[in-house]
Amino acid sequence: MDAHFLRRLVLELTPLLAGARVEKIFHPADATDTLVLFAAGTKLNLVLRSGRSCPLLFPSSLRPDNPPSPPAATMRLRKYLKNKKITNVVSDWINRRFALEFAGCSCRWLIADLHHGLSLSESLPAGFGDDVHWPAPPHWPELLRQVAQGVRPEGVPLLTPALRRTLVHMDPADAHALMLDLENPAGGDTFVYYDARHTAVAVSAWPLAPQECSGWTEAVAASAMEGARLAGEAVLYTDMARRSRAHADKETGAAVKRVQRALARLQQEEERMRGYVAQQQDAVLLQRCLYRFASDERRADVRVEGRDGAPVKIALDPLLTVRENMEAMFRRAAKGKRGLENLAQRRAVLENDLVRVRQGERPEGIREAPVQRHGGKVRTGRPVAAKSAGPVLRFRSSDGFLMLRGRNAAGNDAVVKGGSAFDLWFHAQDGPGAHVVVRLDHPGQHVPEQTMIEAASLAAARSWQRDDAAVRIMCALLRDVRKVKGAAAGAVRVDAVLRSLVVAPDSSLEESLRI
Numbered sequence: 001m002d003a004h005f006l007r008r009l010v011l012e013l014t015p016l017l018a019g020a021r022v023e024k025i026f027h028p029a030d031a032t033d034t035l036v037l038f039a040a041g042t043k044l045n046l047v048l049r050s051g052r053s054c055p056l057l058f059p060s061s062l063r064p065d066n067p068p069s070p071p072a073a074t075m076r077l078r079k080y081l082k083n084k085k086i087t088n089v090v091s092d093w094i095n096r097r098f099a100l101e102f103a104g105c106s107c108r109w110l111i112a113d114l115h116h117g118l119s120l121s122e123s124l125p126a127g128f129g130d131d132v133h134w135p136a137p138p139h140w141p142e143l144l145r146q147v148a149q150g151v152r153p154e155g156v157p158l159l160t161p162a163l164r165r166t167l168v169h170m171d172p173a174d175a176h177a178l179m180l181d182l183e184n185p186a187g188g189d190t191f192v193y194y195d196a197r198h199t200a201v202a203v204s205a206w207p208l209a210p211q212e213c214s215g216w217t218e219a220v221a222a223s224a225m226e227g228a229r230l231a232g233e234a235v236l237y238t239d240m241a242r243r244s245r246a247h248a249d250k251e252t253g254a255a256v257k258r259v260q261r262a263l264a265r266l267q268q269e270e271e272r273m274r275g276y277v278a279q280q281q282d283a284v285l286l287q288r289c290l291y292r293f294a295s296d297e298r299r300a301d302v303r304v305e306g307r308d309g310a311p312v313k314i315a316l317d318p319l320l321t322v323r324e325n326m327e328a329m330f331r332r333a334a335k336g337k338r339g340l341e342n343l344a345q346r347r348a349v350l351e352n353d354l355v356r357v358r359q360g361e362r363p364e365g366i367r368e369a370p371v372q373r374h375g376g377k378v379r380t381g382r383p384v385a386a387k388s389a390g391p392v393l394r395f396r397s398s399d400g401f402l403m404l405r406g407r408n409a410a411g412n413d414a415v416v417k418g419g420s421a422f423d424l425w426f427h428a429q430d431g432p433g434a435h436v437v438v439r440l441d442h443p444g445q446h447v448p449e450q451t452m453i454e455a456a457s458l459a460a461a462r463s464w465q466r467d468d469a470a471v472r473i474m475c476a477l478l479r480d481v482r483k484v485k486g487a488a489a490g491a492v493r494v495d496a497v498l499r500s501l502v503v504a505p506d507s508s509l510e511e512s513l514r515i
Contacts, residue, residue: 001055001114002162005205007093008185012478014089016040022081027074028064029240033118048112049236055114058232059225062421075369080107080120090129099124132158134183144175157260169209176208190227198446200234203227237442255357263350276336282314283329293322319427395513397451402439405458412490421479425458429472433463453503461503473501
């Protein structure tokens with residue numbers, strides 16, 4: 001986030017932050033903090049992700065998901081700031097930071113730094129928030145000449161790296177006009193840029209030069225807060241979903257290895273049981289010629305005639321009589337047969353478990369790492385239907401989106417509870433049916449029309465109108481789908497419908513998209 005954009009953003013946030021009360025502080029991910037504020041009669045989530053690569057600051061109505069146990073630094077912030085009121089906001093935009101002043105707090109200031117995150121302080125550092133020297137217009141031609149030559153002008157911090165990258169592609173008149181606009185940061189549009197996958201890659205206080213955004217799509221937001229929200233939600237939730245998927249893949253890989261090790265041990269046990277079963281042939285041969293040996297005769301081995309008439313040497317336990325060896329062989333053969341039957345059932349279970357864990361499920365009997373309980377409002381990137389694998393069916397759309405459908409009332413309840421606030425929900429209109437949820441990586445993610453139709457068709461195929469030629473399906477954001485208090489599992493109330501689709505039920509689609 002460029003310093004000039006932060007300057008405009010903090011300027012817009014100041015009326016909201018001044019007088020706001022801190023309700024809670026969360027730490028949803030590494031270097032990421034959420035301030036839950038009660039401001040202007042409503043709750044506001046102010047999200048800060050620090051770091052040098054891609055820092056973020058944006059207000060949002062959505063709250064990122066949180067781990068079950070906050071770190072010590074977050075607990076310390078809660079101790080000092082919970083229920084405290086913000087009395088003042090000081091911007092040190094040139095150093096990409098700002099500070100919130102609190103009344104009745106021993107640590108008077110909370111410093112929000114895009115490089116280092118949140119920190120408490122009894123006083124502000126020297127020079128914090130001092131006015132930035134803005135060169136007079138006569139000096140601009142020389143400064144722009146240095147920028148065009150790739151030289152960073154000394155003593156002019158407002159010529160940030162992002163600004164210099166744009167100025168180098170502009171003619172002097174346009175560059176001068178841009179500098180005049182930036183000198184007065186109040187108001188103005190914000191520009192958000194998306195790549196070919198509709199992923200936010202940049203947010204700027206000015207339009208980027210064509211050479212900087214080749215292949216990108218530009219969206220114009222009416223304010224810095226709106227632009228920061230569009231870019232911040234897209235980047236943060238996508239990154240959190242990617243990390244969660246990587247963690248889930250790691251857990252899945254570990255579960256697969258555990259099942260494979262169990263199958264390897266089972267293979268060894270099967271070979272041992274087959275060895276027992278093979279002893280029945282020797283026992284039968286001994287039984288046929290038992291008359292040749294005394295009742296108490298002991299031998300290390302005997303030679304008998306095989307089924308084809310050829311001599312066969314049978315090794316015996318010299319501590320047992322020949323008869324006792326024969327009886328032990330029969331017992332081991334019977335044990336081997338029973339063991340193979342039990343092992344066949346166990347093999348079927350393990351092979352089924354192997355298929356399920358590769359699909360991301362957690363079957364009974366497979367020891368898994370503890371599942372985190374999520375306390376935030378937005379649940380991103382969790383293992384799909386980990387606790388309700390049975391009643392939830394998984395599908396993959398033609399465009400690669402994960403789709404979940406409840407198999408029964410418990411499954412319908414599971415897919416609604418397990419989703420994120422910005423996921424899409426599909427259900428037959430005016431009657432009972434299965435709940436279908438399309439998982440998204442972040443709010444505002446573009447969902448192709450083909451995926452919308454496929455999700456609606458999956459809902460239609462398990463609805464009260466499944467035998468009709470056309471079914472009307474409603475689509476809503478999952479945050480607008482609420483469980484009816486006291487009602488049976490799967491009963492919900494829809495506060496707002498995004499759109500309606502009319503589709504034909506297609507049972508063959510289930511088989512082609514099932515995973």
